[in-house]
Amino acid sequence: xxxxxxxxxxxxxxxxxxxxxxxxxxxxxxxxxxxxxxxxxxxxxxxxxxxxxxxxxxxxxxxxxxxxxxxxxxxxxxxxxxxxxxxxxxxxxxxxxxxxxxxxxxxxxxxxxxxxxxxxxxxxxxxxxxxxxxxxxxxxxxxxxxxxxxxxxxxxxxxxxxxxxxxxxxxxxxxxxxxxxxxxxxxxxxxxxxxxxxxxxxxxxxxxxxxxxxxxxxxxxxxxxxxxxxxxxxxxxxxxxxxxxxxxxxxxxxxxxxxxxxxxxxxxxxxxxxxxxxxxxxxx
Amino acid sequence: xxxxxxxxxxxxxxxxxxxxxxxxxxxxxxxxxxxxxxxxxxxxxxxxxxxxxxxxxxxxxxxxxxxxxxxxxxxxxxxxxxxxxxxxxxxxxxxxxxxxxxxxxxxxxxxxxxxxxxxxxxxxxxxxxxxxxxxxxxxxxxxxxxxxxxxxxxxxxxxxxxxxxxxxxxxxxxxxxxxxxxxxxxxxxxxxxxxxxxxxxxxxxxxxxxxxxxxxxxxxxxxxxxxxxxxxxxxxxxxxxxxxxxxxxxxxxxxxxxxxxxxxxxxxxxxxxxxxxxxxxxxxxxxxxxxxxxxxxxxxxxxxxxxxxxxxxxx
Amino acid sequence: xxxxxxxxxxxxxxxxxxxxxxxxxxxxxxxxxxxxxxxxxxxxxxxxxxxxxxxxxxxxxxxxxxxxxxxxxxxxxxxxxxxxxxxxxxxxxxxxxxxxxxxxxxxxxxxxxxxxxxxxxxxxxxxxxxxxxxxxxxxxxxxxxxxxxxxxxxxxxxxxxxx
Numbered sequence: 001x002x003x004x005x006x007x008x009x010x011x012x013x014x015x016x017x018x019x020x021x022x023x024x025x026x027x028x029x030x031x032x033x034x035x036x037x038x039x040x041x042x043x044x045x046x047x048x049x050x051x052x053x054x055x056x057x058x059x060x061x062x063x064x065x066x067x068x069x070x071x072x073x074x075x076x077x078x079x080x081x082x083x084x085x086x087x088x089x090x091x092x093x094x095x096x097x098x099x100x101x102x103x104x105x106x107x108x109x110x111x112x113x114x115x116x117x118x119x120x121x122x123x124x125x126x127x128x129x130x131x132x133x134x135x136x137x138x139x140x141x142x143x144x145x146x147x148x149x150x151x152x153x154x155x156x157x158x159x160x161x162x163x164x165x166x167x168x169x170x171x172x173x174x175x176x177x178x179x180x181x182x183x184x185x186x187x188x189x190x191x192x193x194x195x196x197x198x199x200x201x202x203x204x205x206x207x208x209x210x211x212x213x214x215x216x217x218x219x220x221x222x223x224x225x226x227x228x229x230x231x232x233x234x235x236x237x238x239x240x241x242x243x244x245x246x247x248x249x250x251x252x253x254x255x256x257x258x259x260x261x262x263x264x265x266x267x268x269x270x271x272x273x274x275x276x277x278x279x280x281x282x283x284x
Numbered sequence: 285x286x287x288x289x290x291x292x293x294x295x296x297x298x299x300x301x302x303x304x305x306x307x308x309x310x311x312x313x314x315x316x317x318x319x320x321x322x323x324x325x326x327x328x329x330x331x332x333x334x335x336x337x338x339x340x341x342x343x344x345x346x347x348x349x350x351x352x353x354x355x356x357x358x359x360x361x362x363x364x365x366x367x368x369x370x371x372x373x374x375x376x377x378x379x380x381x382x383x384x385x386x387x388x389x390x391x392x393x394x395x396x397x398x399x400x401x402x403x404x405x406x407x408x409x410x411x412x413x414x415x416x417x418x419x420x421x422x423x424x425x426x427x428x429x430x431x432x433x434x435x436x437x438x439x440x441x442x443x444x445x446x447x448x449x450x451x452x453x454x455x456x457x458x459x460x461x462x463x464x465x466x467x468x469x470x471x472x473x474x475x476x477x478x479x480x481x482x483x484x485x486x487x488x489x490x491x492x493x494x495x496x497x498x499x500x501x502x503x504x505x506x507x508x509x510x511x512x513x514x515x516x517x518x519x520x521x522x523x524x525x526x527x528x529x530x531x532x533x534x535x536x537x538x539x540x541x542x543x544x545x546x547x548x549x550x551x552x553x554x555x556x557x558x559x560x561x562x563x564x565x566x567x568x569x570x571x572x573x574x575x576x577x578x579x580x581x582x583x584x585x586x587x588x589x590x591x592x593x594x595x596x597x598x599x
Numbered sequence: 600x601x602x603x604x605x606x607x608x609x610x611x612x613x614x615x616x617x618x619x620x621x622x623x624x625x626x627x628x629x630x631x632x633x634x635x636x637x638x639x640x641x642x643x644x645x646x647x648x649x650x651x652x653x654x655x656x657x658x659x660x661x662x663x664x665x666x667x668x669x670x671x672x673x674x675x676x677x678x679x680x681x682x683x684x685x686x687x688x689x690x691x692x693x694x695x696x697x698x699x700x701x702x703x704x705x706x707x708x709x710x711x712x713x714x715x716x717x718x719x720x721x722x723x724x725x726x727x728x729x730x731x732x733x734x735x736x737x738x739x740x741x742x743x744x745x746x747x748x749x750x751x752x753x754x755x756x757x758x759x760x761x762x
Contacts, residue, residue, distance in 0.1 A: 001642050008603060008620035008666040031667075038662045039643050041621075051620065053667055079656065103525070103732030105647060105710065108656040109663070184462055186502065186585060188525045188731040189518075189645060193585065258506060258520045260586030264463070267589070267598065271461045319700030319737050483696045490739030491699065518645035518734065525731040526740040531723070 003041035003048075010053045014060070014139055014168060017052050022141055022164050024050040030166055032075055033109035035102070036118050060113070060168055065090050071171040074113025078102075081112060091172070093179040093197065097128045100183045100195075116149070117167040119157040121220060122191030126153060127213040128181060130223035131197035134172035140165035153220035175209070177201035178284030182276035183215070184268055186259065192216040193259040194269040196248075196276040200231065202284035207231045212244065212277070217252040217269050224248040227273070236281045244277060245270045296441040297366040298352035299373045301330065303434040305423040307416030308340040311373070314354015315366040316346040320552060321484040322362060326370050328480050329546065333374030334381070335401030335415040352437060360448070360550025363480065364541070369440035371545040376436035380422075384434075385413040387427050446541040446549035450474040452493075452562035458570045460597045463589030465501065465567065467530035472559070475537045477549035489534050489555045496559025497529065498522050500567075502584045522582070571595060605669040609634065610678030620666045625649045627665040628675060636676035636705040640734070647733030650706035651675050657713040659732070676705035679712055687757070688712055688750040697746035699737030707733050711747045719755060723748065 011017040021028050027049030031037050040046035054060055060075040063084050070091055072081070078098040081087060088095045101107060101115070101124050115125040116136065129136070129149035136147050138161055149170075152160045161167055183195035195215035201208045210228040213221055227248035234240035254265040289295060298314040311330055315322060323343040331338040345351060354366060378398065385403035386393035389411055396403040403418070405411040413421075421427070422434040455469040474489055502522025506515045515521045540547025560581075567583045568576060574595045580587065592598060602617040609632060618627050628634045628651070637660055640648030644662040651660045652674040680686035688708045691697065698704040707730065714721065714729040721729065726744050735743060 002623070002626075003621050005619065005621050007601075008664070010666075010669075034664075034667065035644055035659075035662055038664070042642065051664075055667065103647075104714070104729055105650055105657045105659045105732040106644060108658055184464065184585070187519075187522065188527045191519075258514055260463075260589070264586045264589050264593075267593075268462050268585075319698075321699070487696045487699055487738060487742060490741045491737045492739075494739035495736070517643060518641050523734055523736065525734060526727040526744065527731040529727075529740050532739065532741060 001042035003038070004044060006041075006048050007050050008053065009050060010056050012056045012058075014057055014166065017054060017057060017166060018139065018141055018164070020050065020052050021166070026163065028052055030054055032111040032114035033077065033106075034114075035106050035110050036114060036120060054113075054166070063087050068174045069171060070174055071169055072112055074117070074166075074168050074170070075111050076113075078107035078110045078112070078115070079104075082107065090174045091132070091179075093128060093132065093181055093199065096179070097124050097181040097197065100124065100181060100185075103189050106189070112170060113167050116152075116170060117159065117161060119153060119155075119159045119220075121156050121218065122216045124181070124183065124192065124195060124215050126221040127195065127215040127223070128197045129170055129172070130213040130221050131199055131211045132172040133211065134170050136161075136167055137169040137171065138162075138165040139168045144168075150223050156219040175199065175201060177209070178280035178282065180276040180279035180283070182272045182279065184272055190259075194254070194265060194272045196269070196273045198273075198276040198280040200236070200277070200280045200284045202281070205235050207234055207236050207240075207281070207284075210244075212248055212273065214248065214252060214269065214273070217254045217265065219253075219255075222248075222251050224251040226251065231277065236277065241274055241277050245273050248273050294441045295355060295361075295365065296439045297354040297356075297361070297369050298437065298439045299326075299366060299369040300352045300437040301334075301370075301373045301377055301435060303334070303336070303377060303415075303419045303422070305420050307336060307419050308342070309334070309336055310342040310344060311370060312344045312347075312351050313366045313370065314345075314352050315357040315362045317357065317362075320357070320362065320488065321481065322357075325363060325480050325484060326367065329367055329370045329548075330374050332546075333371055334377050335398075336419075352439070360552040360554070362550075363548045364446040364544060364550050365440055365442055367480075367548055368442065368545050369438045372440055373436045373438035375545075376438060377434060380430070380434060380436070381415060381418045383430055384418045384422055384427055387430075388413050388418070388421055388425075443543050446477060446544055448474065448476045448549040448551055448554040449539075450554050450558045452555070452558045454562045454566040456563070456566035456570065458567065458588060458592075460589075460592040463585035463587070463592070465583065465585075465588060467497070467563075469533070470530050470562075471533045471535065472555055473535040473537065474551060474554055475539050475549070476551035476554065477538065477540045477544065478547035479536065479538055480546075480548060485536075485551050486534055488551045490532055492551075492553060492555035493532055493559045494524065494529050496556045497563055498524050499556075500560045500563035500581055500583060502582045504582050504584070522584070567591075603666055603669070605665060607632075607665070607668055607671060607673055609673045610675060618665045620664060622665045623661055624651070624653075624663040624665045624668050624673075625660040628660060628673075634675050634677050637709070638702055638705060640702070640706075645734065646703070646706075647710060648703050648706040650710045650733060652709055652713055655713075657710045657732070674709070674712075676709050679708065686712070687753045688715075688747070691746040691750035691753065692743070695742050695746040695749055697738065697743045703733060703735045703737075707735065707743060711743075711750070715747070715751055715754060719751060719758075721747070721751060 210231040213223040230244040327338040327341040638648040640646035
């Protein structure tokens with residue numbers, strides 16, 4: 001399978017990438033790892049006249065941990081996330097998630113920026129970013145703006161990023177406590193049947209803060225405030241977790257596919273959310 | 285005994301052997317290997333029959349200009365049929381070689397006995413001719429009453445099926461809440477008769493079991509309501525990776541086929557045929573105490589979940 | 600479409616070549632550089648038959664444009680060993696019957712080569728997880744795992760002896 005012809009650009013700084021994006025408008029797309037975009041180009045489902053490869057832009061690389069603040073450049077690969085010991089100490093949820101994405105070769109090129117910017121409801125990092133209350137940095141012709149992950153996703157493949165903007169980094173504040181990313185899939189390389197990201201803080205025997213987000217259970221990632229509220233102030237008993245699960249399930253709208261019908265997905269989602277909460281609580 | 289046939293067409297396969305004067309050989313067959321290791325297996329069969337080392341025997345398949353006619357490779361028939369033809373053609377070579385050796389050793393051919401790679405004069409073990417020496421002589425010495433050369437062809441039409449058999453035991457853990465299954469142990473015993481190359485046999489068993497695992501636990505060509513295939517990618521069509529595939533414990537018994545010249549039977553499909561119900565019955569067995577009467581493959585996560593759900597196991 | 604000039608270092612040798620931006624790396628390797636070891640399997644980044652090593656990472660070359668690889672350092676199966684001088688992994692795959700039809704084998708070995716650099720002492724589980732981007736329909740993987748374990752032991756022994 002060979003895609004339609006395009007012109008290739010490899011800028012070395014964000015300004016030139018933005019200039020090219022602006023010059024060619026709708027015809028231009030940026031590419032990071034390319035493992036979502038290139039198959040679509042090969043299938044001729046994405047027609048791109050100008051491909052802007054971001055690999056040489058140094059500003060998009062690197063993981064910076066500054067006190068409680070973590071900033072990850074958009075071009076950091078899943079493999080780099082997995083291998084970064086300091087990041088894993090600061091935010092172990094990212095490694096746990098990245099290991100459940102695709103396969104080794106895809107993780108070697110797939111980036112966090114691509115994963116969150118594409119707007120594919122099957123991607124895992126968007127829910128994780130919502131769980132962590134991360135901020136996405138978008139750089140466009142008018143400068144830089146920040147959008148909360150929780151406000152970024154509008155519909156499948158539709159996000160708050162404007163066509164002439166590039167998502168350049170994700171950042172979040174580390175809050176410690178327990179974490180878990182629980183994902184059910186059919187095999188390595190599959191998208192989630194249901195997946196949930198959870199972070200919890202424990203104060204004595206009581207849950208003092210919680211965040212719960214879900215993957216592939218709606219056309220966008222779903223952060224459930226109600227689910228988190230159901231846990232805060234409780235001792236995360238079986239019944240408390242049941243309340244949180246019920247609240248989370250009220251916020252999703254899964255659709256049937258080869259993985260199974262809606263009834264199945266809702267049930268599995270409940271189990272996966274419960275397990276994620278239990279695991280996070282055991283680590284809190 | 286009636287020969288096996290399809291609508292009157294014989295189920296033969298064939299082997300044509302040429303021994304070179306140098307003591308190497310080429311055998312051409314009507315079958316073709318897609319990775320089953322024919323070049324190794326057939327060379328070993330022939331080496332055992334004619335006493336030339338297997339690595340000096342070239343196996344050639346798949347060239348319709350040069351191969352003898354045959355029905356080809358399918359249905360685990362290559363060793364049962366073409367393998368038999370190879371042994372039979374090898375025996376023709378050996379019979380002629382015995383005549384040549386008798387002439388060279390100046391004895392009656394009935395006074396010779398075969399010993400691994402040579403004909404030896406009975407009672408006089410120091411008097412012998414190796415197959416390599418005989419091959420050289422067959423082309424380079426006029427032997428009264430015999431044509432020069434050392435070649436043979438055999439078309440083998442099997443008088444019956446070979447009946448490989450096996451037993452497969454699967455120990456499976458099922459998460460009734462999610463439909464996720466995990467193979468804890470899998471034991472396979474296969475009987476393919478005379479075992480020519482144990483490593484190749486084991487490889488065939490592993491592959492057959494893995495395909496059985498995929499068929500039982502996930503493979504499906506599904507269609508949408510207007511007839512489009514919806515499982516057209518390797519993400520949706522269950523071709524398991526090393527991660528999902530269980531580790532197998534393999535074992536064997538050896539019950540030779542009574543009518544195959546060396547007692548060999550097929551092996552490619554038996555673990556595949558027996559493996560599917562082993563995986564499938566493990567699912568069934570897990571739910572039998574809860575009243576399951578019947579369930580359908582593939583036992584993917586949602587179908588297993590559905591069994592549990594219909595049996596009221598989700599409360 | 601205009602062709603681009605690019606430089607690829609493949610198996611230690613620098614190549615200057617012209618290719619359209621839309622040409623995939625696997626096609627350039629196979630058709631322009633005549634390196635037919637990496638295979639084209641699914642073409643959708645699932646099967647791993649096209650796996651190569653690019654700048655020290657295992658990559659599926661059916662899902663990379665040659666233009667993206669411009670300037671990269673690439674190793675294919677041809678760069679790992681040669682007839683008569685097999686890489687320990689190639690030797691181990693042969694010894695332990697780690698291949699049957701052989702279609703997945705170049706990708707398997709190229710991936711395993713990188714895996715053993717990422718983790719020189721992998722367990723069976725590590726290997727099964729680390730090789731999960733490469734599909735095989737013949738072997739059931741068991742002898743592939745066995746071959747990689749054997750090659751790891753052999754490579755570690757050679758390394759120890761050298762130290």
